[in-house]
Amino acid sequence: MEPSPSGGSRPAEPGPCLRGPGGVCQATSAYSPSEVGAQPGYRVAAVLPAGGCGERMGVPTPKQFCPILERPLISYTLQALERVSWIKDIVVAVTRENMDKMEGIIQRYQHKRISLVESGVTRHRSIFNGLKALTENGSNTKPSKPEVVIIHDAVRPFVEEDVLLKVVTAAKEHGAAGAIRPLVSTVISPSADGCLDHSLERSRYKASEMPQAFLFDVIYDAYQQCSDYDLEFGTECLQLALKYCHTKAKLVEGSSDLWKVTYKQDLYAAESIIKGIISQQICIVMDTKEDKGHIGLLEEMLKNELKHINVTSRTLCHAGRDLQQIILDQCYNFVCVNVLNFDFQETQKLLKLLEDSHLSIFNPVVVVSVHFLDYNSEPFGEKMENIMQIREFSKEVKKRNILLCGLLIYYPQDKLKIQESLRQGATIIAALIKERNPGLAGQLLVA
Ligand SMILES: Nc1ccn([C@@H]2O[C@H](COP(=O)(O)OP(=O)(O)OP(=O)(O)O)[C@@H](O)[C@H]2O)c(=O)n1
Numbered sequence: 243m244e245p246s247p248s249g250g251s252r253p254a255e256p257g258p259c260l261r262g263p264g265g266v267c268q269a270t271s272a273y274s275p276s277e278v279g280a281q282p283g284y285r286v287a288a289v290l291p292a293g294g295c296g297e298r299m300g301v302p303t304p305k306q307f308c309p310i311l312e313r314p315l316i317s318y319t320l321q322a323l324e325r326v327s328w329i330k331d332i333v334v335a336v337t338r339e340n341m342d343k344m345e346g347i348i349q350r351y352q353h354k355r356i357s358l359v360e361s362g363v364t365r366h367r368s369i370f371n372g373l374k375a376l377t378e379n380g381s382n383t384k385p386s387k388p389e390v391v392i393i394h395d396a397v398r399p400f401v402e403e404d405v406l407l408k409v410v411t412a413a414k415e416h417g418a419a420g421a422i423r424p425l426v427s428t429v430i431s432p433s434a435d436g437c438l439d440h441s442l443e444r445s446r447y448k449a450s451e452m453p454q455a456f457l458f459d460v461i462y463d464a465y466q467q468c469s470d471y472d473l474e475f476g477t478e479c480l481q482l483a484l485k486y487c488h489t490k491a492k493l494v495e496g497s498s499d500l501w502k503v504t505y506k507q508d509l510y511a512a513e514s515i516i517k518g519i520i521s522q523q524i525c526i527v528m529d530t531k532e533d534k535g536h537i538g539l540l541e542e543m544l545k546n547e548l549k550h551i552n553v554t555s556r557t558l559c560h561a562g563r564d565l566q567q568i569i570l571d572q573c574y575n576f577v578c579v580n581v582l583n584f585d586f587q588e589t590q591k592l593l594k595l596l597e598d599s600h601l602s603i604f605n606p607v608v609v610v611s612v613h614f615l616d617y618n619s620e621p622f623g624e625k626m627e628n629i630m631q632i633r634e635f636s637k638e639v640k641k642r643n644i645l646l647c648g649l650l651i652y653y654p655q656d657k658l659k660i661q662e663s664l665r666q667g668a669t670i671i672a673a674l675i676k677e678r679n680p681g682l683a684g685q686l687l688v689a
Pocket residue numbers: 290291292293294295296297298299305306335361362363364365366368369395396397502503504
């Protein structure tokens with residue numbers, strides 16, 4: 243679920259957009275397709291059970307709607323599936339009371355290819371309701387029956403195209419397929435008196451995860467035959483295919499991030515992973531008049547400070563295609579360097595581009611306005627007064643999920659001292675981007 247790699251073709255869905263000539267919005271997709279390449283040669287749809295109450299999470303809000311970086315968990319899962327262009331329909335099963343909430347999420351985050359159905363009192367009943375929605379004759383507004391259907395829990399946001407393609411391809415051949423993971427804890431069987439009866443040899447067993455995929459007719463037939471007991475107490479779709487359709491599912495090794503958000507600590511883990519994903523790219527923005535020497539040094543130090551992070555630099559004054567492309571490619575971190583001036587004209591140009599792009603609807607955008615400040619020059623007080631405007635700017639843009647901070651770098655200094663200041667500056671920038679702490683927005687930090 244990393245920001246889309248640049249250059250990927252984009253489906254028609256609206257997403258971050260930029261005002262082109264004449265103010266026309268150049269729409270792109272917030273869900274640019276991933277780059278796996280291979281596509282199934284048959285119709286594929288997905289059913290997402292999202293009708294649970296999240297009792298084990300221990301909070302009033304059902305966990306699929308719990309916010310991560312102020313965005314509902316289910317939106318990340320939808321985004322992951324929407325990036326897969328060959329999944330033609332996504333059916334989400336939610337409770338009647340959560341229909342409006344779900345509609346609002348679809349609208350706010352521009353989710354496409356989504357159909358909603360009412361969930362059931364159990365997960366299996368919710369899935370069955372989702373499958374029924376795929377049997378109706380498709381139309382412009384209704385999904386069509388697929389050859390293969392993916393079933394994926396709405397609370398498993400970190401699903402990549404490669405594992406989806408693997409389970410779909412395996413299901414086409416075997417009738418059913420599901421992702422599995424090694425067991426972490428040993429499974430034991432307790433006796434009636436609450437003592438150990440026996441333990442299972444862990445290496446012989448696997449944990450059944452999601453996504454799973456089925457020939458649609460297999461899983462639909464299984465659910466139609468399903469006993470009330472299985473619908474009520476079952477937790478394994480693969481077992482239904484085996485029991486009712488004698489279809490042995492192909493098991494596909496999945497990656498460790500397929501886990502299901504179940505307890506509160508899972509939300510913290512998911513937030514940390516998402517922060518890591520959206521911190522993968524940083525764009526240093528400067529005006530062409532700026533002194534590239536220091537910027538090049540700052541860029542080099544940022545690269546040293548942030549291993550495996552893609553740090554690029556762009557000029558702002560032309561506000562040309564290159565910077566716009568960076569925004570369209572969903573870069574969420576910008577360092578705006580002001581060597582010669584102390585007002586916020588350059589930073590304000592960048593903020594305007596970002597606000598017009600709607601990028602920050604999907605994730606918080608971090609903007610660090612860097613000012614090389616000559617403390618000995620006159621009028622120092624006036625410059626500081628200018629820079630203190632950052633508090634007001636920050637309050638305004640924070641409403642649009644843009645976190646703006648200021649960073650002062652003492653200048654000029656001898657070569658070693660300026661290098662030390664730049665190194666300290668890179669450390670501060672790295673921390674601001676990694677933490678994305680709204681509490682630091684509007685602060686003026688000194689390197
Ligand atoms: N009647 C239900 C119960 C669960 N689910 C969905 O099935 C997925 C996996 O189930 P689980 O993790 O058990 O979710 P909850 O039932 O909400 O969790 P809990 O058991 O803690 O209440 C979730 O996306 C959940 O929303 C569903 O669609 N309909």
